Amino acid sequence: MSEPRTFREEPVSFVRRSGRMSEAQERAFEELAPFYLFDVARDVAFTSVHPEARLEPASVYGRTAPLTVEIGSGQGHAIIAAATANPDTDFLAVEVFRAGLARTMLDADKADARNLRLVEANAPEVLSTLLPEAAASEVWIFFPDPWHKKRHTKRRLVRPGFPETAARALADGGVLRLATDWEDYALQMREVLDDAPEFERAFDGEWAERFDGRVMTAFERKGITKGRDIRDLAYRRVPRG
Template identity: 70%
Template sequence: MSDSAAPTSGPRTFRDRPVSFVRRSGRMSEAQERAWAELAPVYVIEAPRDVASTSIRPGSAIDPVAVWGREAPLLVEIGSGQGHAIVHAASSRPDDDFLAIEVFKAGLARTMLDADRAGARNLRLVEANAPEVLQHLLPAASVDELWVFFPDPWHKKKHTKRRLVTADFARVAAGALRDGGMLRLATDWEDYALQMRDVLSAAPDFEPAFEGEWAPRFEGRVLTAFERKGSRVGRDIRDLSYRRARRS
């Protein structure tokens, strides 16, 4: 995760912390290239960059009413991948607004193609590091729901520092969520599920929205390839849900 801060002396040429992804280069298909050229002006939010191509410059907050053209509940998915979950949600909930955050351009192109076919014009996309979107692009307390479904588990011990859900992430997420807003998470890696629960249980700005060890499966989460793969190899899918506590 990266939580970009303003430089203290001179320009920075690197991020302060590791991010939760490795941005591998890959060519898009002709259909994806065409989708980007034709649909990006409709769907993609172009954000001012800081030190990296996926960073967000501090002080770049958008006006959601201007971007979506109305006042409506805003739901944000981190790591939207191919967009299956958020396109389904956006097309089935036309009265809500949606934002997909992803760093892989091919996935965003596929998301735009599917959104256009489904007529989901209440969806926007941003190609960026998610914590910086929450901290610098979205106004404080502007998000009604934040989804983190099957983030990279970074299961090797030497890589766990790259995991998205940390105490710093909880702080940034709390800043973006309105009072009473929901943070929903799911993973098929047990130790990451335990880490998520420990982090959020200790976060002063969140309270659990479930009883017992785990939350029931979120009905708004469609079955994706990640979930099928985890189930196929015998991993249990664990959901968690937390409510943003009221600001004092």
Template identity: 70%
Template sequence: MSDAQDRAWEELSGRYLLPVERDAASTSVLPGSTVDPGAVFGRVAPLVVEIGSGQGHAIVHAAGAQPEVDFLAVEVFRAGLARTMLDADRAGVHNLRLVEANAPEVLEHLLPEGSVDEIWVFFPDPWHKAKHNKRRLIAPAFVPQVARALRDGGVLRLATDWEDYALQMRDVLSDADVFAADFEPDFEGEWAPRFAGRTMTAFERKGLAKGREIRDLAYRRLPRG
């Protein structure tokens, strides 16, 4: 990390970073170590979780624009988390927390069942080489994890600039009987309209500059039982 990021980690992590009980790995979450979002944020409010928040541009912008909503950034790269804390502090954002952990374990263990209103996965690593496709996050094993964390009626929002990954995302979620497509009623495309709450980031600009189309998807969590 840069000197500024090191200082941010030292000075701001106590305010923004959630302490996590670990299992075997350094970014794991110990089963049973669930957090209470109400206690974490000091209030009861809608909760949005961004998986793979990177340097935090999208979630810091969203948290600043919606102070009535609580936001949780999930990322494994410490430099990105440090940058997120720096930007959040500069923006005076108080409704944001960060967790340094593997996303599937956060969804499965750290967050209470049905506690999340929206989960965002924007421009996840496409693992574009065919031999690496199996490493992609949006796969059948991801469905029960995200379905567990979302409340009934909660929304999963996805975006990618890789067409084959977008197709995979759509196939995976279309096969899931706990989700239904949540496109706007008057929108007739194959994909969801661009999510207005997603600020333009470097990832999106890079994809557009290379001539790649950005594809959004949105799915609503169906009622349990």
């Protein structure tokens, strides 16, 4: 008799919400998803990734090029801007909220961003199994959910164990870029990554300079308006073995 399947060993960093899709959002999934949205084989949950599922970048993008992965791409403002500004780089947006995925596809289509693909899945599973090892030149995590209530901080994406997952997906010398407007989360991120043997700081001083490849979004402006400082971090993947 087979062992019962484990639903998930770790808490996810999101609570999946559903709502009525607009006509434009429905159109995005019907007409644009065949090109933009990578069809992920699932495991035990709708946002899970089957252990045998693989995304081979050269096959998906039709070429061999540097790959940048954004975790929690929201409505796609940052990654679409980056994709259109850097046509020689491929971009992968990882998001679980369908409204955000729809908006990203609609705006990417308008911008003719053909070097962008999307994955609807739990990010750690994308980094740990879906992508080939060392596939990404950069991984971006901009303004992840801070889970600011103390009883919820265990849900934060960047916590002990995460650096190993991110490091697997990054090529040697690849860069993990992070930004948050919550000071205690920034401190946690820095502590966790400073302790990770897979990474070394790619900045001098207390915090990294603002990443000039990140466009100013409404989300970032909102944090600034509320008087919160934006803190950036950047870590380089040390050579393997």
